[in-house]
Amino acid sequence: MQAPALMRSMFDAAVASAQPALCVPPHLPHPDEVKGRLVVIGAGKASAAMAQAVEQHWRGPLTGLVVTRYGYQAPCEHIEIVQAAHPVPDAAGEQAARRLMALAATLTADDVVLCLISGGGSALLPLPLAGISLQDKQQINRALLASGASIGEMNTVRRHLSAIKGGRLAAACHPARVITLLLSDVPGDAPRDIASGPTVGDETTCADALAIVQRYGLQLPAHVRAVLESGAGESVKPGDARLANCSAHIVAAPQQALEAAARVAQAHGYTPCILSDAIEGEARDVGKVLAALSVQVAGRGQPFTPPCAILSGGETTVTLRGKGRGGRNVECLLSFAIATQGHARIHALMGDTDGVDGAEEIAGAHVGPDTLARAFALGIRPLRSLDDNDGHGFFEALGDAVVTGPTRTNVNDFRVVLIDAP
Known part of the structure; x- marks a missing residue:
């Protein structure tokens, strides 16, 4: 050859080894573990294919919503697939993120949330904190992409300007059980850096995010910088009681x-x-x-x-x-x-x-x-x-x-x- x-x-073999149809089914919960609803949520370039794999192997009822990149949809019957922009977020992604948070508010302790997360989820779930606009997030994302910052550094900044990342989505799902399945696209496979960790605790702080902003000379609007300086953008930390019934599993990695x-x-x-x-x-x-x-x-x-x-x-x-x-x-x-x-x-x-x-x-x-x-x-x-x-x-x-x-x-x-x- x-x-x-x-x-x-x-x-092609590398890509095939990480196909959701292969790596997602072994990690699905047993139907006996679900007393209430199985609700599927998620975001990322692979999230639609992950949702499709869930539907093909789950024998009970389910509902859900996941957001993926334009062109990366996969046909599903019970899980709604929303498409949004990547790498710079758009209004479709913001609307999908708001819908996910609204869905989380309906959950009970008997429900199980299956969260499907893969690379690209940071841009696909742009839910700015109060006082920050989508346009602010777009500007910051472009600056980060052009700065030479590592993916870990970029996601540290993103987590502290978001109302859904950095464990906030999992906290919103409380008291439901949350099982997160992750396709890792980050060096070291740290769950907090895969799509900026919407369902896992985050050890980093607003001070860390501000240091990255200063390190790369990023020009943030004054009202955005104030969020980091005041600590108002602090993420959900490991050990938070709202995360007690949450688990995360890497199902495919580099x-x-x-x-x-x-x-x-x-x-x-x-x-x-x-x-x-x-x-x-x-x-x-x-x-x-x-x-x-x-x-x-x-x-x-x-x-x-x-x-x-x-x-x-x-x-x-x-x-x-x-x-x-x-x-x-x-x-x-x-x-x-x-x-x-x-x-x-x-x-x-x-x-x-x-x-x-x-x-x-x-x-x-x-x-x-x-x-x-x-x-x-x-x-x-x-x-x-x-x-x-x-x-x-x-x-x-x-x-x-x-x-x-x-x-x-x-x-x-x-x-x-x-x-x-x-």
Whole structure:
């Protein structure tokens, strides 16, 4: 199998391993545990597919409402699917969040809430605290996305400006039992950072959020900054009595996706080497480091012996300076390609398992020994594209973009480097 096809097979295996139809059913409660209603709620790019998996495997009555990204809907009979915007929130998401909080207010101690949470839920549940508008949230979200802040830092700020995140949704569901099923898209799999933790306690504080705002020089409106400075945006903390009947379970995570890809590599004669499922940092810097490692492996057989497949996950960041179309995976990959300088035995694919890298309906791209030469032949200057944050423009021009359409799952970034034997 040629390198591009093999890498795509590995990417597809990673995505398939995290499909809700596979990972949700084993975690459903037993019908005997539900004395009252089973109410399904949730948010995220995978939430509609998760809801569909619940309906297909639950034998009793149920109702519910989940919100997903436009285009990521899945047909359900009893659970209403609402679509909203991502990564910048919109009015549809705000209305859905208000409806979820209203639904929570109707619950009793006999009811069981099944909360389906996946990556993207932060933008899809934009319920601002009193005195903060949706427009404020949109402005802050854009600033966070362009700042270079990590996903954990971004979600710390979001939690403390929200009326639904940071455990507030679970608190609103009290006294019902709340079971949260999580598809992790964050390095370290911390539940509080997956969709900003609407149903789990949050150890971070308004002071932490304010420090992040100051660290990245974010310009907040005075009335928004006052929420953080006064402590009015404090989240629900672990140990809060309203969370006593709540549990959270990670049903799919980046590590299992990397292991699925590793099995494909092994079957095709490449020794799989998983570096980490939680790599963070500026995308172009991560690309340079991966390139240096790959050249060392190819040239010296250290620390791995070719033929091998170097796998990693996590979530890099991009500090926007140019006017290109962005995408953290394609930025990392373009930086990697420039640093490896067309090495004859090195290939790579990098993409987002949700099918959307940045704001583009493109998962990522792949590179090989001829990538830079083909770009130069078209009059494209790789460094100029990188400086303009235009990885998507670069790889589309070469025909090397990876387009999957909605994958209806999300276990973060996927990166594979194939290194052939000498």
